[in-house]
Amino acid sequence: MRVVLLIARDAWRHMLRDRVAVVGAALLVVLTVIAAATSYERQRDAMAQRERYQADVDRQFDAQPDRHPHRMVHYGQFVFRPLNALAGFDSGIDPYTGTMIFLEGHRQNTANFGDARQSSSLLRFGQLTPAFVLQTLAPLLLVFLGFGMVARERASGTLRILITQGVSGGQIIAGKVLALLGAAAGLLLPGAIALGFLALGDAHAMMAAGVLVAGHAAWLAVWAMSIVAVSTLCARPRDALMALLGVWVMVVILLPRLGAAWADARTPLTTRFETDLAIARDLAAIGDSHRPDDPHFFRFKADVLKRYGVSRLEDLPVNYRGLVAIEGERLTSTLFNRYAAQAFERQAAQSATVDALAWLAPTLAVRRLSMTLTQTDLTSYRRFVEQAEAYRYRLVQSLNQMQAEKVDYVNERKGAGPTRIPQANWESIPDFVFEAEAPHAVMARTGQPLMVLAVWLLLAAGALAGAAKTLDGRASSAKGRTYTPPAAATEGTT
Template sequence: MSVILRIAREEWRSMRRNQVAVIGLLLLTVLTLVAALTAYEHQYHANAERARYQTEANQAFEAQPDRHPHRVAHYGHFLFRPLNPLAAFDPGIDAFTGNTLFLEAHRQNSANFGDVRQSSMLLRFGQLTPAFVLQVLAPLLLIFVGHAAVAREREYGTLRILLAQGVRSRQLVVGKLLALSGFAALTLLPATVALVWLVISGQAAWPLVLLLVAGYAAWLLLWVMIVVLASSFVRGRDALLSLLAVWAVLVILLPRWVPDFASDVDTLPTRFETEINVEREYLALGDAHNPDDPKFAEFRDRVLRQYGVTRIEDLPVNFKGLVGEEGERQSSELFNRYAAVAFGLQAQQNRIVDGFGLLSPTLALRRLSMAASSTDLTSFRRFLEQGEQYRYGLVQGLNRLQAEHLHYVDDSDPDKENRISHIHWQRFPTFHYEAAPVSDSLRGAALSGGILLLWLLILASLTLWSAGRLGRAGR
């Protein structure tokens, strides 16, 4: 048996006799399993509830009686965002974003009914999920278990004896790293089993699960190196206090402060300000309900030339429906422009947060974890954009029905009730959210994965350097 394995075996034996290590590992395992089961049950019921509401909304839309197509456009429709199965592992920003869209003509509504707004304020401080346990609690346990791994040898005088017997300091440090890495692997095992079960049951893709396992393995290995590095430099009690301070800064303080800093650097306009600006520009476009609005005079002349007539009454289609189509096109471009600006500012904020990942690997891990779980801003934006595409197609389809199935003269008569058969809106396709391809999620996590690897390389270099310094100090 090699010297490194012998040192690791003795360290494992010491951990088995350490009640803090045994009890802490059991508690962390129970917490991870409880968190996984609780989060999965919440995700399962939330998805079932949203699917039920979506079915009811589809049925209510299709059950409308014969009526004017534009009334159907203003009746509206609801869309509900489905949850990714991996959201049970890391819910990301899902609790803070809305999950319901109300679709209607002439408006682009934001998503509503986020969990944070409907639940206890305690939800704002984090949910008990496997990701939370591994990100926050697992490093803390590694600190308490391994803070004295190397310092103990120096304090007990066994370091000099080991060096005198021919054990190299680097072998000692690598043996301690191996032992603590084995302990870290045990803390990761319950979450890994839960993730593998999601794959076996067909709910998650292998590449994303492997990415999550690799990301959290790198995270725990990173803390193993931090703990052993601190233990190599200072005494046991001082190492414990130093490591707790590092944990508080990297895991608690920076992840809380950096998003606020990014928000101050690139401030988003308030929803109230945005709605005022949008409404001002929307009114300047003209009234799409009024075919005689001067703002649509140029459009009217273009349509008359296209069909070779001089009066809108002579058009083979209903001019009101055409005006509705044009007005919806212009207003949708306006809404999309403001949405693109808002998402651009949020993306810039994310880039600032990513930059701070060089100071706090917690930020890099969270970004990787949310990207793999499809619970990040990119996934939320994907839902909003698909919902807007569906809304636009739905409203324009109804405008086209008005243009092709109702006569302009009849449609302009306030005493005549114009309706078309309800069979038309029963033919509209239902909304189906398409999740991002696995390759997109992997690309979204590439930068964060690179930052974690950079941290590992830096810490590995520092650990090897400290091991050489330890050998000189031991002599």
């Protein structure tokens, strides 16, 4: 162990002498701190704005004057997506999905006001978050720090001296890996502190933050071990550098983008225009409550009259138009939910395709782990959209029920009497409250990315073991040769 620590200390000393490496490491740490600070401020401002806007629209809805209930159906309501406590660490897909949905009758709207729609195209390169720094930039810095750890020793001749002095290949490898893992820990520390700060006071968030730190530690450990293995197997430092840069470009840049393109080609999404046309076609087929001669509502009218035992709509104890609104909303909402579920299933299939590529590119695994634990992934977004739609349906049907029970059908039809109901009815409708996913359910979705990282750790450890055997093999061949000093060799030839 003492030999390993000596080798690690020597490697650290060499890294500290390299001004470029020291400056790069310092810049990356500063960048992580800046990313954490800006992400925290952005998250805090977004949460404050959404809470303020939600309170404003709730107050405005409740303060509407006496109106006909159907006017309130079209007046609608806004709901805003709340942020998870750890969303400042990784924004995930949130910049592209929107933050607010307008809820109204007869329609199912999509979320609006995503950052990507209000910012320049540079946002698509990734927001500056601690997750982006650790997942993309930290491995690149480790490459520059460690590409020559063993190859440089070989090129300078010191590796042969170590071997001939009886130092085993495993000890050399262990010392180099320990040194690079120390550098990786230094790069991870600011992000871990930022996670702890974001999760402060929330036990579930603290648990998720701990798993996030462990996942990113495994990610950087894979790179540290792989870098030392490649540096051991390459004859020259520049060969190791070129090989490692190629691996970084492939694993971190190309494969994730190729995976997204492959997923889109394998499971293409329908365009908004195609979906609207399909919904309009199906709406015409299931029944139109605004058409007096519509077959479905003709039968519905007959069923209502039979149910209440009357022959005329005017004799019903309820407002028939309210009943028609309830039935029409039921039909259209069922149709909207079916198309929304189909779209989400296609997106989930695309995500599954990309996740399958994580076995080739662990970048995808650590990203999936990060978005899952910060609840900025597709599953969390879908949960918000579906809860918002369920609230919209309850809201609209509550107003339709008020029309059926509290507005006189004859007065409404002839316009001969009051058709407005008191403002207190709007206050009786509950506000939207988002229910977050249970912590154990979130943790259950981290199994696959954690397994991928564990497999890659084993593969990296196996590569290190192979590199150590290579060094031991060279040590055996070196011990089998007799070393003759240059001066004695010269005397023997004269």
